[in-house]
Structure formats: C-alpha cells, structure tokens
Amino acid sequence: MRYDDFRRSDDIEDRRDDSGGGMGGGGLGLPIGGGGLGIGTIIVLGLISYAFGIDPRILIGGAEILGGGQAPSYQTDRRSGPAKTGAPTDEMGSMISGILGEIDDRWSEIFQTSGQSYTGPKIVLFRNATNGGRCGMAQSAMGPFYCPPERQIFLDTGFFREVETRFHGCSGNACKFTAAYIIAHEAGHHIQNLLGILPRVTRLQQQAGSKAESNALQVKIELQADCLSGVWVNREEKKRPGFLEAGDIDSALTTASAIGDDTLQRQATGRVVPDSFTHGSAAQRKQWFMTGYQQGTVRACNTFGGGA
Numbered sequence: 001m002r003y004d005d006f007r008r009s010d011d012i013e014d015r016r017d018d019s020g021g022g023m024g025g026g027g028l029g030l031p032i033g034g035g036g037l038g039i040g041t042i043i044v045l046g047l048i049s050y051a052f053g054i055d056p057r058i059l060i061g062g063a064e065i066l067g068g069g070q071a072p073s074y075q076t077d078r079r080s081g082p083a084k085t086g087a088p089t090d091e092m093g094s095m096i097s098g099i100l101g102e103i104d105d106r107w108s109e110i111f112q113t114s115g116q117s118y119t120g121p122k123i124v125l126f127r128n129a130t131n132g133g134r135c136g137m138a139q140s141a142m143g144p145f146y147c148p149p150e151r152q153i154f155l156d157t158g159f160f161r162e163v164e165t166r167f168h169g170c171s172g173n174a175c176k177f178t179a180a181y182i183i184a185h186e187a188g189h190h191i192q193n194l195l196g197i198l199p200r201v202t203r204l205q206q207q208a209g210s211k212a213e214s215n216a217l218q219v220k221i222e223l224q225a226d227c228l229s230g231v232w233v234n235r236e237e238k239k240r241p242g243f244l245e246a247g248d249i250d251s252a253l254t255t256a257s258a259i260g261d262d263t264l265q266r267q268a269t270g271r272v273v274p275d276s277f278t279h280g281s282a283a284q285r286k287q288w289f290m291t292g293y294q295q296g297t298v299r300a301c302n303t304f305g306g307g308a
Helices: 039-052 056-066 091-113 158-165 172-194 197-207 211-239 248-258 261-269 282-295
Strands: 012-014 028-032 073-076 122-126 129-131 137-139 145-147 152-156
Touching: 012 091, 091 122, 091 172, 091 211, 122 129, 145 172, 152 158, 152 172, 158 172, 172 197, 172 211, 172 248, 197 211, 211 248, 211 282, 248 282
Parallel strands: 012 122, 122 152
Antiparallel strands: 028 073, 129 137, 145 152
16 A cells, blocks of 8 residues: 555554553553463453454453463553643554545545535554543454544554454554455444444444344444545545555455454354354455445445345
8 A cells, every 4th residue: 555645644643652561541551460461361361352252451461360360450541741642753643644635635525526524533542551532441452443422433553553463354554454454444434423323333333132132233343444445545546546556455344354353263262153243254345345445335335135
C-alpha cells in the first residue's frame, strides 16, 4: 500500500508514551503477577474471549494463576502529562494518521452525495491499557475496538505485529494494507453509529430471547463493518489509482480468514460452535469485504437482508 500522499488526520490522541508502566488513561491497567503474561498470550486470550463471549480479564487472570503467578492485581495510571494530540511523526503513527485522513475524506464524499454531513472518529493510540471513557477499560487483549458513545477507536498498535507473527494474517509490506483494513473496519462501526444502525441493533439485542440470537445480530454488525471497509478501499482506489500494491487485497482476505470466529475457535479448542460466533466465519468475513470492495456502495452492505 502506497500511503505517502495520504492526507494526515489530526484526530489522533497518542497515549503510547504515557508513564505508569506503559499504561495510559485513568483507571485499571493490565493484570500483573508473578507469571508475567506476554503480549502475544494476552492477545490470544482476548481473541478467544470475544469468540466465546467471555470477559477477557477472567481468562487473563486464570492464565496468570495457572502459569504460576499470583492472582492478578491492577495498577492505577500515573500519567505524567496530557496525551499528545495531532498527527504523530513516527512511521507507524504517521501511517495510521494517513489512513484515518483518507477514510474521513472518502466517507465525507459518500455522505455528501446523499445530503448528509460527516464527522469522523478519533483514534486513541495506546500500549497495554488505557481509559476507554464510557466504554470502560481498553486493553490490548480486546484488540482494536470502536466506542460508540465516545466516537473513538482504541488501538494498541502491537495488535498489528500479532496479526503478522502469530496469526499469519499478512507478511511483509502487505501488512500495511492489513492495518488499513482493520482501521477501516473500526471506522465502519462509526458509520453504523452515524446512520443509527448500532443503536437499533443494541435495542434488538436487549430484546433477544437468547444469547445465540444476540450473537447472530452482532455477527451481522461485524460483517457489515467488513463490507464498509471494502467500500472505502473501492473509493480510495478510484481516488488514488495505484495506492494498492500486488498482494494487498489477498493480504486483507488472509487477515479476514485468520480472525474469523471459526478459525479462532478451531485453534483454541479444536471445535467450532456457530451459535457463539460474534464476528462471523472466515468465509463470511472474506465474502462481505469483497462485496464492499467490488460494488463500492453502502447499499451493497445490507447484511441484515438474509445474505449474511
């Protein structure tokens, strides 16, 4: 992915250099015990947690104890000063700022064609853990996520390294486009929030008669975000021909497959439980990303129409 000419967004809050053991924001930090779980283990447990609907803190705490550590305690933040705002100057931060700038520009154009105004999300960069505002504590174990009431995307950039090295979702230069796919997916949730889709689905989930029914609605939300990320790629390619490089789309599809619910469950337990899916199978995630990429319209991303 060529991103040198991307417009850099200033809607970045960089908490990666916060003090307090590398934790940003206020509140609780990651579990710390004698066992000392590595970031890879923490992210694996986090991915298992969302596949099965389990609080990641329970899995992390249990792993600490089984690993010979003490029951987890939590550090409070001791941040020395305010977080940095604006476009970061380091390579990773600059790339993320550029991706967000292009996402905002393309979605502004899409909204404008339908007579609507668009305000983009803010990205909060952090390491290990940070205050997620009204969405609670943001931890690396949760992976990147969008917080609707704050209209912010929380992102520990270490997740990108795990996608490459542990889950083999990309390799080499193509991992830059994988990062764009992941950020565009989270921005897709912001689009859903602006369009009122997230609030409506939340109400339906509250009225659901079972966990499986609620999970099925969540799958449709996640697949739609995959599709909306594909819409952005479609529009960006038209705006900047040549921004995609050989292997980029294949990399996004590999990533979608690597983080599909069935893939994660099979790796974790050796079996697949579709009723517990919350993000969609590998095939579904690939299908809906390609639908958005090939058709390039929001209308094509109706995962609630029975095709998910």
